[in-house]
Amino acid sequence: MQKINITLADGSIRQYDHGVTAMDVALSISEGLARNVLSASVDGEIWDASRPIEKDASVRLFTWNDKEGKATFWHSSAHLMAEALEALYPGIKFGIGPAIESGFYYDVDTGSVTLTPEDFPKIEQKMLELARNKSAYVRKKVSKADAIKYFTDKGDEYKLELIDGLEDGQITFYTQGNFTDLCRGPHIPDTSPIKATKILNLAGAYWRGDEKRKQLTRIYAITFPKAKELTDYLEMIEEAKKRDHRKLGAELELFMFSEKVGQGLPMWLPKGTQLRERLQNYLRAEQEKMGYQMVVTPHIGAKALYVTSGHYAKYGADSFQPIKTPKEGEEFLLKPMNCPHHCEIFAVRPRSYKELPLRIGEFGTVYRYEQSGELHGLSRVRGFTQDDAHIFCTKDQVKGEFLQVLALTTKVIKKMGFENFTAQISLRDPENPDKYIGSDENWQAAEQGIIDAVSEFDIETVTEYGEAAFYGPKLDFMIKDALGRSWQLGTIQVDYNLPERFELEYIGADNQAHRPVMIHRAPFGSMERFISILIEHTAGKFPLWLTPDQYAILPISDRLIPYSEKIKSILGQHDIRGFIDDRTESIGRKIRDAELKRVPLMLIVGDKEAENNQVSVRRQSHGDIGSMSINEFISYFEQLLEE
RNA sequence: GCCAGUGUAGCUCAGUUGGCCAGAGCAGCUGAUUUGUAAUCAGCUGGUCGGGGGUUCGAAUCCCUCCACUGGCUCCA
Numbered sequence: 001m002q003k004i005n006i007t008l009a010d011g012s013i014r015q016y017d018h019g020v021t022a023m024d025v026a027l028s029i030s031e032g033l034a035r036n037v038l039s040a041s042v043d044g045e046i047w048d049a050s051r052p053i054e055k056d057a058s059v060r061l062f063t064w065n066d067k068e069g070k071a072t073f074w075h076s077s078a079h080l081m082a083e084a085l086e087a088l089y090p091g092i093k094f095g096i097g098p099a100i101e102s103g104f105y106y107d108v109d110t111g112s113v114t115l116t117p118e119d120f121p122k123i124e125q126k127m128l129e130l131a132r133n134k135s136a137y138v139r140k141k142v143s144k145a146d147a148i149k150y151f152t153d154k155g156d157e158y159k160l161e162l163i164d165g166l167e168d169g170q171i172t173f174y175t176q177g178n179f180t181d182l183c184r185g186p187h188i189p190d191t192s193p194i195k196a197t198k199i200l201n202l203a204g205a206y207w208r209g210d211e212k213r214k215q216l217t218r219i220y221a222i223t224f225p226k227a228k229e230l231t232d233y234l235e236m237i238e239e240a241k242k243r244d245h246r247k248l249g250a251e252l253e254l255f256m257f258s259e260k261v262g263q264g265l266p267m268w269l270p271k272g273t274q275l276r277e278r279l280q281n282y283l284r285a286e287q288e289k290m291g292y293q294m295v296v297t298p299h300i301g302a303k304a305l306y307v308t309s310g311h312y313a314k315y316g317a318d319s320f321q322p323i324k325t326p327k328e329g330e331e332f333l334l335k336p337m338n339c340p341h342h343c344e345i346f347a348v349r350p351r352s353y354k355e356l357p358l359r360i361g362e363f364g365t366v367y368r369y370e371q372s373g374e375l376h377g378l379s380r381v382r383g384f385t386q387d388d389a390h391i392f393c394t395k396d397q398v399k400g401e402f403l404q405v406l407a408l409t410t411k412v413i414k415k416m417g418f419e420n421f422t423a424q425i426s427l428r429d430p431e432n433p434d435k436y437i438g439s440d441e442n443w444q445a446a447e448q449g450i451i452d453a454v455s456e457f458d459i460e461t462v463t464e465y466g467e468a469a470f471y472g473p474k475l476d477f478m479i480k481d482a483l484g485r486s487w488q489l490g491t492i493q494v495d496y497n498l499p500e501r502f503e504l505e506y507i508g509a510d511n512q513a514h515r516p517v518m519i520h521r522a523p524f525g526s527m528e529r530f531i532s533i534l535i536e537h538t539a540g541k542f543p544l545w546l547t548p549d550q551y552a553i554l555p556i557s558d559r560l561i562p563y564s565e566k567i568k569s570i571l572g573q574h575d576i577r578g579f580i581d582d583r584t585e586s587i588g589r590k591i592r593d594a595e596l597k598r599v600p601l602m603l604i605v606g607d608k609e610a611e612n613n614q615v616s617v618r619r620q621s622h623g624d625i626g627s628m629s630i631n632e633f634i635s636y637f638e639q640l641l642e643e
Numbered sequence: 644g645c646c647a648g649u650g651u652a653g654c655u656c657a658g659u660u661g662g663c664c665a666g667a668g669c670a671g672c673u674g675a676u677u678u679g680u681a682a683u684c685a686g687c688u689g690g691u692c693g694g695g696g697g698u699u700c701g702a703a704u705c706c707c708u709c710c711a712c713u714g715g716c717u718c719c720a
Contacts, residue, residue, distance in 0.1 A: 114647085117648090201647095202715080203714060203715030204646025204647060204714095204716055205717090206645075211645065211718090215645065215716075250654085259711055309720090310720090311720060315719095336720065366720090368720075370718080373644065373646095373717085374717090374718065554680090556679055557677040558677060560677095584676080584678090585683080588680070588683090594681090607679095616680080623680075
């Protein structure tokens, strides 16, 4: 028997018989490992653990603890769900059924039947019942003709369309139990590890993502190898619901919406406004240290401005339509972007190279028409404020400026308590050049500028093609919140195009006119979206420096109100802000309400404290800290502020 | 915008197959209580049941339509 060399993840090389499977390899290492292997990669390609390896290869084994192992597990679960659906709803047709970040979905055409959440338990039961059969996932190569015949007989036009796009000789089917699917694989060895399952929700999804085509029913679900993991997952979902910024925003009176004002138009209540302005003040101060200058521009601009910038051609039809002056009929647009205004500020007078880089910042409120179905709390709205700035610089300065923005952004994100973040480099889609404006040379220069700058900065990056803005490539910051969910935050964009469109120039040292480069950047992205993420990340327990009320003084009885006022005034002199709960309520009640309002520090004052010039300190979600003098409290506070 | 779902008091929710003046808790108001580390007690106020139209002797309940919200899809300068 011919032998082949298998290189394992730890770099060791072992010899096996020709045709060995990853499962055999695992078994040769340990039985426990073999039990847990879900899939493998062979020379970087994800394979079934049961697929024979026919040449020297480097093999990695994936279990539930690997991202790849989970993906295989969920993909196989999608097939299991499909089998269950076919058993319960004969004639059902299938679109695609991939694994996603948490779980999987299958797009199905149920014909005349409409699925509802009441159907979920029976689908779940059927899945578990089928899983217990320990059906193997069997891979089979099929010819294109046979594949077409199979799905023609079955009457599944979606699969036929998928097959149409595949090459003969590359088509594989997978069968488990009574269900056969067109599938590239890989799959887990058999259905038995699928021990817990939950159908999560239903949604409409266009076939192949095309809104002109038929809408299928997308069934989202998740499965686990252990029942406990499902319970934990469902608890996490519950926790996420509790932290939902729409719920907390209303409870903490941060912001509101009103039907009368209009969809997607948030209004900031006093507490939310405090929070937001504190964030802005912080960012403004950081930016001013870095040489930014603030400006203010109007909320509307002449239509011609956006024709010049190219935004009108690109988005005009899908925007709020122009408003007109009553007599002259001149057209103005609600400002969807600040950059054209800032370009005009640059052009206010001839600029010298000595002024560059010129960093123009604005907390600019913009209005964008978002489709009604897109609106979501504060994270997707029609009127929002960007923490925007545009840096006008020379080509030689781009890298340095980009690095400065990277430094600013990471500093700000860390200050907000996010530890876990990565950068996504968003480049052009090489297959769709028409989506973009500007010359190839400019794009190349801009893309290379980003890549060069980021390579010098210590940050984990991923590159995505087709995610660039229409006028230039971007670097987007992705953060992970306390529940492990990913969010896109701020962005940095290098732009050679707008300066050209606005014919911006500066006079160089050579006394010649040159075109500046523009960097667009917004560390938070928008105040609205950022605050929505911050609320969910902190569950409403904002950092002490940022929170609207830092303390609540809770007098035990009404006669302690004068003493409470004295404390409040002393704390005010130290820039410590808060309020007195002067209601005639029990102390238990006042504590409960302050806890629910997420007030970080509660100062309970009774006769004892008043006699000794003390306060009894209680920390939100920590409990009783003990009594201390007012000065001691101030140092305690300042110490907490440092943390 | 599309698919599915939801819409009862400021909030959370009850309201059997259509049938007396639509209910509760919390919040609010009034009064009493002056309280020691997560809800003091009592009374009261509050709803054209999302808007409009229809079916019916009778609609919160059934139908149509519009609006908003929720979960997705598509989109995101």
